[in-house]
Amino acid sequence: xxxxxxxxxxxxxxxxxxxxxxxxxxxxxxxxxxxxxxxxxxxxxxxxxxxxxxxxxxxxxxxxxxxxxxxxxxxxxxxxxxxxxxxxxxxxxxxxxxxxxxxxxxxxxxxxxxxxxxxxxxxxxxxxxxxxxxxxxxxxxxxxxxxxxxxxxxxxxxxxxxxxxxxxxxxxxxxxxxxxxxxxxxxxxxxxxxxxxxxxxxxxxxxxxxxxxxxxxxxxxxxxxxxxxxxxxxxxxxxxxxxxxxxxxxxxxxxxxxxxxxxxxxxxxxxxxxxxxxxxxxxxxxxxxxxxxxxxxxxxxxxxxxxxxxxxxxxxxxxxxxxxxxxxxxxxxxxxxxxxxxxxxxxxxxxxxxxxxxxxxxxx
Amino acid sequence: xxxxxxxxxxxxxxxxxxxxxxxxxxxxxxxxxxxxxxxxxxxxxxxxxxxxxxxxxxxxxxxxxxxxxxxxxxxxxxxxxxxxxxxxxxxxxxxxxxxxxxxxxxxxxxxxxxxxxxxxxxxxxxxxxxxxxxxxxxxxxxxxxxxxxxxxxxxxxxxxxxxxxxxxxxxxxxxxxxxxxxxxxxxxxxxxxxxxxxxxxxxxxxxxxxxxxxxxxxxxxxxxxxxxxxxxxxxxxxxxxxxxxxxxxxxxxxxxxxxxxxxxxxxxxxxxxxxxxxxxxxxxxxxxxxxxxxxxxxxxxxxxxxxxxxxxxxxxxxxxxxxxxxxxxxxxxxxxxxxxxxxxxxxxxxxxxxxxxxxxxxxx
Numbered sequence: 001x002x003x004x005x006x007x008x009x010x011x012x013x014x015x016x017x018x019x020x021x022x023x024x025x026x027x028x029x030x031x032x033x034x035x036x037x038x039x040x041x042x043x044x045x046x047x048x049x050x051x052x053x054x055x056x057x058x059x060x061x062x063x064x065x066x067x068x069x070x071x072x073x074x075x076x077x078x079x080x081x082x083x084x085x086x087x088x089x090x091x092x093x094x095x096x097x098x099x100x101x102x103x104x105x106x107x108x109x110x111x112x113x114x115x116x117x118x119x120x121x122x123x124x125x126x127x128x129x130x131x132x133x134x135x136x137x138x139x140x141x142x143x144x145x146x147x148x149x150x151x152x153x154x155x156x157x158x159x160x161x162x163x164x165x166x167x168x169x170x171x172x173x174x175x176x177x178x179x180x181x182x183x184x185x186x187x188x189x190x191x192x193x194x195x196x197x198x199x200x201x202x203x204x205x206x207x208x209x210x211x212x213x214x215x216x217x218x219x220x221x222x223x224x225x226x227x228x229x230x231x232x233x234x235x236x237x238x239x240x241x242x243x244x245x246x247x248x249x250x251x252x253x254x255x256x257x258x259x260x261x262x263x264x265x266x267x268x269x270x271x272x273x274x275x276x277x278x279x280x281x282x283x284x285x286x287x288x289x290x291x292x293x294x295x296x297x298x299x300x301x302x303x304x305x306x307x308x309x310x311x312x313x314x315x316x317x318x319x320x321x322x323x324x325x326x327x328x329x330x331x332x333x334x335x336x337x338x339x340x341x342x343x344x345x346x347x348x349x350x351x352x353x354x355x356x357x358x359x360x361x362x363x364x
Numbered sequence: 365x366x367x368x369x370x371x372x373x374x375x376x377x378x379x380x381x382x383x384x385x386x387x388x389x390x391x392x393x394x395x396x397x398x399x400x401x402x403x404x405x406x407x408x409x410x411x412x413x414x415x416x417x418x419x420x421x422x423x424x425x426x427x428x429x430x431x432x433x434x435x436x437x438x439x440x441x442x443x444x445x446x447x448x449x450x451x452x453x454x455x456x457x458x459x460x461x462x463x464x465x466x467x468x469x470x471x472x473x474x475x476x477x478x479x480x481x482x483x484x485x486x487x488x489x490x491x492x493x494x495x496x497x498x499x500x501x502x503x504x505x506x507x508x509x510x511x512x513x514x515x516x517x518x519x520x521x522x523x524x525x526x527x528x529x530x531x532x533x534x535x536x537x538x539x540x541x542x543x544x545x546x547x548x549x550x551x552x553x554x555x556x557x558x559x560x561x562x563x564x565x566x567x568x569x570x571x572x573x574x575x576x577x578x579x580x581x582x583x584x585x586x587x588x589x590x591x592x593x594x595x596x597x598x599x600x601x602x603x604x605x606x607x608x609x610x611x612x613x614x615x616x617x618x619x620x621x622x623x624x625x626x627x628x629x630x631x632x633x634x635x636x637x638x639x640x641x642x643x644x645x646x647x648x649x650x651x652x653x654x655x656x657x658x659x660x661x662x663x664x665x666x667x668x669x670x671x672x673x674x675x676x677x678x679x680x681x682x683x684x685x686x687x688x689x690x691x692x693x694x695x696x697x698x699x700x701x702x703x704x705x706x707x708x709x710x711x712x713x714x715x716x717x718x719x720x721x722x723x724x725x726x727x728x
Contacts, residue, residue: 019610020610117611175601177599177601178590181590192580215552216549216553248640252544258545282616285601
């Protein structure tokens with residue numbers, strides 16, 4: 001599989017939903033495989049909150065491949081021998097696309113809290129500019145889970161002629177207060193962490209120790225990505241063997257898992273980016289910009305493939321089913337699959353074997 | 365209704381599950397109504413994580429009554445014209461019973477992190493001492509929800525001859541990793557808050573501003589006390605009217621709710637107490653001290669009334685049902701009610717009208 005990682009610079013303005021303008025801006029992206037002559041084999045991949053454009057393959061020296069490597073590659077469900085796959089990093093991110101720690105042109109200082117709020121609609125508008133810059137005007141498919149699924153759905157509505165097929169997993173039609181509340185833990189924990197310094201921290205301030213506020217917010221995140229049953233299967237009531245049951249800070253295995261994963265995360269993810277991306281997730285609402293959800297959904301022309309996971313405690317299956325029922329009544333081409341899984345929301349990253357056949361089928 | 369609030373001092377040692385000893389110790393308690401001559405009308409109330417012995421009635425100047433005032437009082441489900449109700453504050457709490465900020469005798473300095481870990485078993489053992497001190501050897505009933513339900517269940521097993529009826533709501537047979545993970549947010553947020561000073565904060569340090577770490581942990585708590593549907597009903601996607609949708613820190617109503625409730629809470633609740641009580645909840649396991657859960661449950665002689673709430677996302681109905689099925693198979697007297705409610709775990713504090721009839725019936 002041929003992998004290329006690029007950053008493209010745009011000096012034209014990106015008009016944001018807020019009325020503000022991002023200019024200039026950059027988009028980091030990665031491609032897998034090769035484009036065919038009539039450009040009919042392009043598949044766009046959209047990433048989730050903590051993801052990046054690095055969806056597949058290994059970087060030199062890395063032990064872990066991209067976040068959907070099980071799905072994207074030669075002979076895999078998204079077969080890079082057949083498809084030219086583009087995976088872009090959302091604006092607002094800290095992995096290469098313009099985000100709050102990018103230089104606020106013409107100054108060389110980072111935007112920090114002066115970075116404009118971006119929305120899912122803005123993220124995909126930026127991707128449209130990239131596609132257009134690459135000379136790509138039609139996509140075979142758009143695929144994404146969680147916030148990536150939001151983008152896929154938003155693409156289907158805002159740009160109805162862009163893609164043949166839309167595959168959206170573990171997402172919703174509008175973020176519900178339950179999810180906003182989980183995100184609130186992160187927002188408050190980051191904001192109130194004195195080392196966050198109201199966004200004025202040094203650029204590499206958290207590389208060594210991580211920001212506690214982000215780690216704490218991420219614990220809440222991890223709860224919402226798992227499910228009660230997956231935690232039961234994974235950890236049960238097992239206690240860390242060297243900790244004392246009657247020590248105040250002795251830990252259950254589930255606690256050790258939360259500590260370990262979140263502390264590492266807080267070293268590698270920029271807290272301002274986290275705040276901005278969480279904001280984009282909170283404000284996600286397919287209805288915004290249209291009169292009703294029905295009007296928005298009615299615009300869809302692509303074949304829609306909605307996938308949810310039975311044990312998803314962040315975006316509940318009924319939320320995707322809601323879109324499906326609406327499209328079905330309209331006679332729009334749509335199918336909906338609720339996958340049996342114990343893994344909770346994380347299933348879209350973990351239980352690939354439960355839906356890769358489905359994706360393969362769509363792409364055949 | 366006659367209300368009395370007392371603190372009883374014990375100079376005898378309390379032997380804890382950990383092998384440590386608490387000595388001396390005090391228990392704060394409140395009584396409602398009057399004991400009859402043959403002492404056959406005593407009902408014991410057990411409180412939850414954030415509760416206290418103040419379960420009913422108004423304190424002078426307070427706008428809010430005790431936490432179960434809708435249930436306890438003259439003519440109410442737990443009728444104080446008929447029953448003598450005792451509500452005790454658990455050890456480890458910050459509302460009058462001995463806890464981590466109490467004096468570590470013979471010094472006058474608080475225990476702080478030297479306070480021993482206490483368990484649900486320890487909490488009820490302390491209550492047994494209080495009852496015995498009051499000359500009460502038999503209870504008409506024990507009633508509690510959430511951590512109060514854990515105490516009620518533990519009473520049923522550890523002291524099978526104590527009460528005629530046990531009413532346990534919104535609890536479990538052993539705290540599952542899902543709940544421990546929610547508590548982990550609070551543990552980490554408190555521990556990592558610099559103002560917590562590893563437990564060495566000044567006694568009234570948080571009266572004015574509250575401890576951020578506790579407030580943040582409490583947000584995670586509130587998520588687990590509500591349910592996706594109750595949040596939808598209560599807040600929907602409503603945005604705070606004076607906040608901007610495209611301001612990074614603009615808030616949805618659910619966010620304002622979380623801020624408001626948790627900031628106030630963090631001014632009034634001692635963070636060390638929170639850590640110790642959360643530890644007691646995490647370590648709750650009816651099996652501990654017995655060979656199996658089956659052996660533990662087999663000890664029960666009281667009539668058991670188990671109540672759960674359909675939308676409880678903290679202690680799921682199937683957890684209470686598990687105890688019920690076990691008892692049913694053993695031919696032990698037990699009934700189980702799963703109440704239809706949108707309110708989530710909080711239903712045991714809020715939707716009193718959905719189960720007060722049930723409690724009334726048990727007590728008649």
